[in-house]
Amino acid sequence: CHYDPFRCLEATKKMVKAVKAAGYDKVEFMIQPLAYMTPDASVQGFIDLPEFPFALEPRICTRFEMQRYARESWEAGIRFIGGCCGFEPYHIRAVSEELVKERDWEPEFPIRGGKFLEKHTKPWVRARATKEYWDNLKPGTGRPFSPSLSKCDNWGITAGHELVKQHEEWTSKQELEKGYEFKKNLARGQ
Numbered sequence: 001c002h003y004d005p006f007r008c009l010e011a012t013k014k015m016v017k018a019v020k021a022a023g024y025d026k027v028e029f030m031i032q033p034l035a036y037m038t039p040d041a042s043v044q045g046f047i048d049l050p051e052f053p054f055a056l057e058p059r060i061c062t063r064f065e066m067q068r069y070a071r072e073s074w075e076a077g078i079r080f081i082g083g084c085c086g087f088e089p090y091h092i093r094a095v096s097e098e099l100v101k102e103r104d105w106e107p108e109f110p111i112r113g114g115k116f117l118e119k120h121t122k123p124w125v126r127a128r129a130t131k132e133y134w135d136n137l138k139p140g141t142g143r144p145f146s147p148s149l150s151k152c153d154n155w156g157i158t159a160g161h162e163l164v165k166q167h168e169e170w171t172s173k174q175e176l177e178k179g180y181e182f183k184k185n186l187a188r189g190q
Helices: 005-021 063-075 089-098 112-119 131-136 173-188
Strands: none
Touching (some): 063 089, 063 131, 112 131
16 A cells, blocks of 8 residues: 555556566466555655645545556456555445456446436536546646645655654654654754
8 A cells, every 4th residue: 555556556567577577377466555646655655745644635536547547457467456545435336347347247327437427417417428538537626726746744764763663652742842853954954
């Protein structure tokens, strides 16, 4: 996890290729990404984004992005296609619907391609009843002046540094102050 479906897929495709090139043909692959788009995440993934953990909703993947993820995963030879943080039932449904032929199963009311919109009362909504429309949509955030990407905090520290040691008890005031001071020094370039 820690990355969006397409970043995870990029890495998993490399694994599939390397394992097959090494002569292992009977290996099954799985993928379990976030349901958030994270093209701007750094080395530690979405936990480095300033929106983590309480403001990730604008990054949520659409049903149609999930269908594309499912199709690309299947075509790459990945057979265990799932999800982690942020995945909702409609995401799983989108994955399932995309792989209907492979699974030999048809849902009673498919969302695939927005076909059900053909019966909508408004003609401009009926015009959206194609897979092409939804595949090419670039959804907006609905927030005026919303940036398209974020700048990661990038503290430059990882496991082993005193500020990132985990413990069961609450973080002390002294530990918090050390963290705040560290961040201020980063901002000053120190």
